Amino acid sequence: EIVLTQSPATLSLSPGERATLSCRASQSVSSYLAWYQQRPGQAPRLLIYDASNRATGIPARFSGSGSGTDFTLTISSLEPEDFAVYYCQQRSNWPYTFGQGTKLEIK
Amino acid sequence: EVQLVESGGGLVQPGGSLRLSCAASGFTFSSNWMHWVRQAPGKGLVWVSRINSDGRSTNYADSVKGRFTISRDNAENTLFLQMNSLRAEDTAVYYCARALAAGAGIAGDWGQGTLVTVSS
Numbered sequence: 001e002i003v004l005t006q007s008p009a010t011l012s013l014s015p016g017e018r019a020t021l022s023c024r025a026s027q028s029v030s031s032y033l034a035w036y037q038q039r040p041g042q043a044p045r046l047l048i049y050d051a052s053n054r055a056t057g058i059p060a061r062f063s064g065s066g067s068g069t070d071f072t073l074t075i076s077s078l079e080p081e082d083f084a085v086y087y088c089q090q091r092s093n094w095p096y097t098f099g100q101g102t103k104l105e106i107k
Numbered sequence: 108e109v110q111l112v113e114s115g116g117g118l119v120q121p122g123g124s125l126r127l128s129c130a131a132s133g134f135t136f137s138s139n140w141m142h143w144v145r146q147a148p149g150k151g152l153v154w155v156s157r158i159n160s161d162g163r164s165t166n167y168a169d170s171v172k173g174r175f176t177i178s179r180d181n182a183e184n185t186l187f188l189q190m191n192s193l194r195a196e197d198t199a200v201y202y203c204a205r206a207l208a209a210g211a212g213i214a215g216d217w218g219q220g221t222l223v224t225v226s227s
Contacts, residue, residue: 043217091212
């Protein structure tokens, strides 16, 4: 099973700042990595798939990069609604796995 | 508009059974891989099971293999998860998700979830 490790566990920033979230895989997942956002009490929402493709309706301030084992989700300028938990997920091998999540909180 | 509506959750005793349903609308259900993902209270996401578009190919997480069965009724646009021999550690919100055409393992749309509580 591929293990995904996200860092940091918690990120404290202010609206308008830039956020950089990391995800490292225990073995190569090529570009088969997605990012999801989960707000409290809500279902997850797909943001990025295949490392760098924005899902339909996702604002341009969200971008993804990386390949192999190291990936980054960047939010260029934080809006109040962006404070949530973010998960990375690989679809290279079954079972699909998620990282443990990064909580983005308001500083 | 894609809609996924889960139902069937509730309180069940250890060793009991439940059948979850996910009613789909707003897309051609028979064309998409479908998935179940769960989230224990206060914890992260875990992929439970997947099924291909015609229902002939299924996979399970090791933690549920032999106890859970995923299936679908393409005529009724409904996804199912039969859960037997339930354990306390199966307590979670269960989400159904639709895969994108771009890849079977991309959960592009999610339901609101249904809570399963396994407790005596």
